[in-house]
Amino acid sequence: MAIEPDDKLEDEFERELRQAFARRPAPPSLKRRLMERGVLKMKRTVPVERSFVTWQRLAASVALTAALAGGVQWRIIDQRRKEEAARAQVFLALRITSHALNQMNARLAAHHRGGQD
Amino acid sequence: MAHNWQPDFEQLVDQHQSMVFSIALRMTGDRGLAEEIAQDVFMEMDRNLTRLESPAHACFWLRRVAVNRSADALRRRKVRGIDLWVEMEDVHGASPEDRGSPLSTRLEQLLAKLPEAQRAALVLRYQEDLTPEEIAATLEAPLATVKSHLQRGLKLLRAKAQSHLKEFVRGN
Numbered sequence: 001m002a003i004e005p006d007d008k009l010e011d012e013f014e015r016e017l018r019q020a021f022a023r024r025p026a027p028p029s030l031k032r033r034l035m036e037r038g039v040l041k042m043k044r045t046v047p048v049e050r051s052f053v054t055w056q057r058l059a060a061s062v063a064l065t066a067a068l069a070g071g072v073q074w075r076i077i078d079q080r081r082k083e084e085a086a087r088a089q090v091f092l093a094l095r096i097t098s099h100a101l102n103q104m105n106a107r108l109a110a111h112h113r114g115g116q117d
Numbered sequence: 118m119a120h121n122w123q124p125d126f127e128q129l130v131d132q133h134q135s136m137v138f139s140i141a142l143r144m145t146g147d148r149g150l151a152e153e154i155a156q157d158v159f160m161e162m163d164r165n166l167t168r169l170e171s172p173a174h175a176c177f178w179l180r181r182v183a184v185n186r187s188a189d190a191l192r193r194r195k196v197r198g199i200d201l202w203v204e205m206e207d208v209h210g211a212s213p214e215d216r217g218s219p220l221s222t223r224l225e226q227l228l229a230k231l232p233e234a235q236r237a238a239l240v241l242r243y244q245e246d247l248t249p250e251e252i253a254a255t256l257e258a259p260l261a262t263v264k265s266h267l268q269r270g271l272k273l274l275r276a277k278a279q280s281h282l283k284e285f286v287r288g289n
Contacts, residue, residue, distance in 0.1 A: 020221040026138035
């Protein structure tokens with residue numbers, strides 16, 4: 001787009017200006033100097049370190065959660081096992097008591113029968 | 118303002134170092150100073166990386182800061198009384214392919230003789246191919262002022278080119 005599209009010469013001059021003002025390549029030392037100042041190097045390493053720390057944290061969290069869940073599960077199973085054992089002992093005691101009471105009842109019945117005769 | 122774009126500093130340097138260096142070179146005419154300015158611009162971009170919202174915003178930001186830093190450098194040189202323009206033939210550290218064509222070099226020399234505001238407008242217009250509206254936004258200047266700088270700068274440059282570059286400009 002010409003600024004002053006008055007004549008052909010101006011357009012041509014502007015075209016030549018555009019060609020003459022093409023971007024020049026930056027010297028390689030520019031990037032090297034930025035690297036020396038630590039800007040580029042930092043940008044490359046920081047995300048890698050950050051991601052490593054993130055993975056470490058994630059792995060530690062997973063391990064800790066698994067250990068806690070395992071501990072809780074073990075406590076629940078142990079509690080159930082103790083409850084089952086206690087229940088079995090109570091049933092055994094009840095069976096023994098019932099047996100003893102039955103024997104006692106039979107003896108009393110026999111004693112009553114002997115007294116009536 | 119929330120934005121999802123994650124700027125990659127090294128990628129931005131690779132993408133825009135030529136643009137930033139060329140703006141600084143054409144504003145100052147000194148390769149060494151242009152390289153220093155480009156370095157400062159990228160260092161500043163590194164500090165402001167989180168503020169960049171998109172690739173287009175990064176490009177716009179780099180253009181504006183490159184022009185501003187070049188103007189600052191020219192003012193500092195003026196205060197110190199150093200000659201503003203280093204002859205393009207005497208460029209230090211430039212390989213022959215980096216120096217550009219003889220016409221390009223001569224036009225850059227003539228450009229350097231224009232006032233700073235006109236030079237900035239012409240560089241953004243003909244190097245970066247920006248519209249007057251985009252130049253006004255980059256330079257944070259009124260559109261009418263930018264159009265005036267472009268017209269006057271182009272007129273001056275054409276007049277200088279017609280008297281100095283008859284061998285290059287056709288139609289004379």
